[in-house]
Amino acid sequence: MIITQKRELSRLLENVENYRSFFLIGCSECATLCGTGGEEQVKELTGVLRGKGKEVTGGIVARTGCQVLGTKKELKEHKEALDKTECILVMSCGAGTQSAVEIFEDKAVYPTNDSLFLGNMTRFQMFDERCSLCGECILDRTGGICPVTNCPKGILNGPCGGMQDGKCEVSPDINCAWVRIYERMKKIDRLDEMRETVLDAKSWSKGQKPAALSTREKKEKK
Numbered sequence: 001m002i003i004t005q006k007r008e009l010s011r012l013l014e015n016v017e018n019y020r021s022f023f024l025i026g027c028s029e030c031a032t033l034c035g036t037g038g039e040e041q042v043k044e045l046t047g048v049l050r051g052k053g054k055e056v057t058g059g060i061v062a063r064t065g066c067q068v069l070g071t072k073k074e075l076k077e078h079k080e081a082l083d084k085t086e087c088i089l090v091m092s093c094g095a096g097t098q099s100a101v102e103i104f105e106d107k108a109v110y111p112t113n114d115s116l117f118l119g120n121m122t123r124f125q126m127f128d129e130r131c132s133l134c135g136e137c138i139l140d141r142t143g144g145i146c147p148v149t150n151c152p153k154g155i156l157n158g159p160c161g162g163m164q165d166g167k168c169e170v171s172p173d174i175n176c177a178w179v180r181i182y183e184r185m186k187k188i189d190r191l192d193e194m195r196e197t198v199l200d201a202k203s204w205s206k207g208q209k210p211a212a213l214s215t216r217e218k219k220e221k222k
């Protein structure tokens, strides 16, 4: 899931000070789990804006904010309110904000959140980054633990010389990714494989931006 954090309210209010009317779009997926764009937060921001003398014409929590066509369809029944709206506030990730930019070509669109990373929710509203979307996964060679993300230096054949007692030299709060990989490989009886494996330098071109992918089946030419 995409981990988001609310932007400073003062900055948001400064962004939108010249607009009078707003429509709010949250997201029922990641932003709801992060507590940045669910029903509660949409209601809360509505109250804040009204308290500042602004008009809030409406709001929704979109099923999946990054799904452009689905969100567009959900917004159809709010046409009347949207016609009276000057500015759209998107309470999801940057992808959701850009869905709104695509849907509302002629309206101002602002994000209320910062998008931080792709993360796993380990406990309620606690998130850890586990994958950096490098485009060429090597988890098959590392016992399922990602050194690209879990090692602050992204070392592919570690540990580095700074590791001490299983802790990372960059921060004693972090367990060395390569010690974790070693322990994991030992547990699943793959240490021999680890001894023989030298990971090749990664081709970062696989993670080149902007990425695009179509999973539609190609139609066969007749």
Ligand code: SF4
Pocket: 130, 131, 132, 133, 134, 135, 136, 137, 138, 139, 146, 147, 148, 149
């Ligand atoms: S190797 Fe790449 S794709 Fe696989 S988990 Fe790590 S960052 Fe993600």
Ligand code: SF4
Pocket: 150, 151, 152, 153, 154, 155, 158, 159, 160, 161, 162, 163, 164, 167, 168, 169, 170, 175, 176, 177, 178, 179
């Ligand atoms: S101590 Fe381990 S996790 Fe930290 S930088 Fe070195 S190899 Fe990476």
